[in-house]
Amino acid sequence: MIMLFNTLSRKKEVFKPIEEGTVKMYTCGPTVYDFAHIGNFRAYVFEDLLHRFLEYAGYRVIRVMNITDIDDKTIAGAIRENVSLQQYTEKYIRAFFEDMECLKLKKAAYFPRATHHIPEMVSIIKILLEKGYAYEKDGSIYFRISSFPSYGKLSQYDFDRITTARTDSDEYEKEQARDFALWKGTKDEPFFWNTDIGKGRPGWHIECSAMSMKYLGETFDIHTGGVDNIFPHHENEIAQSEAVTGKKFVNYWLHCAHLLVNGEKMSKSKGNFYTxxxxxxxxxxxxxxxxxxxxxxxxxxxxxxxxxxxxxxxxxxxxxxxxxxxxxxxxxxxxxxxxxxxxxxxxxxxxxxxxxxxxxxxxxxxxxxxxxxxxxxxxxxxxxxxxxxxxxxxxxxxxxxxxAVIETAGEKLPGDIICLIRKREQARKEKNYQLADSIRNEIADKGILLEDTPYGTRWIKK
RNA sequence: GGCCAGGUAGCCAAGCGGUAAGGCAACGGUCUGCAAAACCGUUAUUCACCGGUUCAAAUCCGGUCCUGGCCUCCA
Incomplete structure (x- = not known):
């Protein structure tokens, strides 16, 4: 029996997948505007451990990890370098896969990119508009939170008591400050799509709803991310997805805590920032x-x-x-x-x-x-x-x-080293310790440590 | 201000009502030609602090202090 802590209930729950023997899991992936840092990797390593353990427990794991290649930061980067969005994000996508391999992070079955799923997002937004969960204003489309009564169930925020200066002075024209953008109408920005719902680009949250449901179905087992995603990102995903389907979006929400560096938040200005x-x-x-x-x-x-x-x-x-x-x-x-x-x-x-x-x-x-x-x-x-x-x-x-921290491959030594070890054994028998030690040093230079035991000489890689 | 985590030996880290796992480092010992590695042993009367509940608290309750997170696009 596997127990998992579900952010929805704030309790450990018995894990039971929808389909016996199979786990469908969505993990929020990188926004590819820069190299990922170790705080990001903390989350990815956690997701990897979960993935690996579920397989160890006998489940078939179908995992999706999205790649956010369109957002304010990737747009800013592409403009700054005067290249296309794809050219800009490509090198960070490649770097991300290299890093994943380096840390032995298991590959997801799908790595969907936001820019490849604009039609899926548009069709969700159209349904939300039809059902009255969304409204258009000044070319942009927003989700009307007041139309979704259970909003806040994941983050357990009481929205009647929260108002901040930040939300009140929001740059976009919304009915209510807490409504969030599904679609951002563009006027003179370089990156946009011409669609049935207008000229623009998607909001952040909609990609995860569109891509998770496309690959995993309307209801799936596990969704993970960092705690900072609970609100607003995951809260918004729930609202969008459940408003569209009328079904529960995700059964188990798992979130990992942050990484600190020397007890402080990692930040470039503090100089404690590591990729x-x-x-x-x-x-x-x-x-x-x-x-x-x-x-x-x-x-x-x-x-x-x-x-x-x-x-x-x-x-x-x-x-x-x-x-x-x-x-x-x-x-x-x-x-x-x-x-x-x-x-x-x-x-x-x-x-x-x-x-x-x-x-x-x-x-x-x-x-x-x-x-x-x-x-x-x-x-x-x-x-x-x-x-x-x-x-x-x-x-x-x-x-x-x-x-996945033990190197299990390649236990054979090259023949010349084996010969050297035998030569040294002989020297030791003859008490020619000078020769024995020089051979040991020679082998050590090649990265092999020798250990003399009562049963013979062992070697280990440095 | 609201909400949510966390504070356990030199460092990292489990335990979450029954009397402090484990890892790293350090020290002592065994082994060894010398090493290295390995093995054995030692290293928290005490779990941020103050009260309370209980036969029993690191674990529950109340308060205080620190650290971090979220409160509209940061894993």
Whole structure:
């Protein structure tokens, strides 16, 4: 049984998809006006963990991640560089996919772009106009919030008590300040579409309604995003979508908390602003970054610092070394220990149960670490045999489908290094330690660390 | 001002009524030709603060202080 915290009810709920065995999930993706920063990736890593865990639990996951390629910022950027909107956004889209790969973020089934779905948006807006949920004013079209009584149910705002100077002095002509734009009429802006509802461009929220319903249906299982999207973005999506279909839009809303840097909000002016690329340039490893972003529970604020990134890197390094070291036991013949199977079983169950409880990754990792300790004990005691080592590797590979921080490929050493290791073994037997040490240094320069154990020399990648 | 999160060891982080998981770092030990790695052990009488409820509170209630978020287009 999987429990997920639903923002709609502010409670953990038993997860039950509409269609048995399949999860339909929409995750708010990037606005491609710049390189994504690590705060953005915190959300994407959370979504990735959710995606991976649901698959681990046996579900088929159909995920959509939108790409917002038309909004005030992409327009401003294209104008500034005097290029087409597509030319401007293309490089950030490409960069985003590179970054995703770097952090081992699983691909969604669909990455729809807003600019490719204008007709779908227009048709929703037309229905909203027909049904009286929307009105046109001065070339733009707005959603009439007063026509949708449950507005505010996601954010739990009491709109009768909220009025701010900001909303009152809005630049657009609306009936009510809180009404939001579905379609923005344009007069002399360079980017627009000529449609049945006039010349203009879409508002922000409508793209998610149009694209999610196109690929996932009128009602689907999970919709995620950062907490800052709860209001107004997701609130507006609900209003638009439910007004059009008369059906519930989304069953489970999941939102992740923000990332802070050294206890402060990340901002360019404070100089604590990091993109993934910045961190890679500083020499940090992608797996460490992924681990750090992943291992704070998604609903808690994550305080990022380079110190904690180093800690995360060390943790991953240990896990990696553990995985590689297991291959040295695959040569040891003997009967398998029944304890090992039990240890795997317990870890597997603990890992699953922790994640099934609203993605409690810390508890899940604690299971893994205690498993590692148990296996190491057997290893040190010489009780780990090939049959068991293989089972353990298989188990690690399985959970790595969820955590994705262990490099599981390529466990073979090049022949020349194997020869060097043998040569050094011989030198050690002959107590020619000078030669042995120089070979060890030579191999170390190639990124391979040697460990002499009572059972022979092991190697691990640095 | 309204609403919503969070404050747990040097750092990161679980636990959310039954007497403080785990990781990193550090230190001591075992092993080693020396290393490295690994293993074992140690590291919070205490969970921002003050009251209260309870046989029992980090966990519930009230108040205070800090940090962050949202309040119309920021994950």
């Amino acid at each position: 993934l690329r910045d961190l890679l340039k500083k020499g940090y490893a992608p797996d460490g970054i992924r681990y750090l972003l992943m291992t704070t529970h998604y609903r808690d604020p994550l305080n990022f610092s380079e110190q904690s990134l180093k800690q995360a890197e060390n943790t991953v390094k240990h896990l990696q070394a553990f995985h590689q070291r297991l291959f040295f036991a695959t040569n040891i013949n003997g009967e398998s220990e029944p304890e090992i199977a039990k240890t795997i079983e317990a870890a597997s169950e603990g890992f699953f149960n922790a994640l099934a409880d609203d993605l409690n990754i810390s508890a899940a990792m604690a299971e893994i670490f205690s498993f590692v300790r148990n296996v190491n004990e057997s290893f040190e005691a010489g009780k780990l045999k090939a049959k068991d080592a293989e089972k353990i590797i298989e188990f690690l590979n399985r959970i790595n489908e969820v955590i």
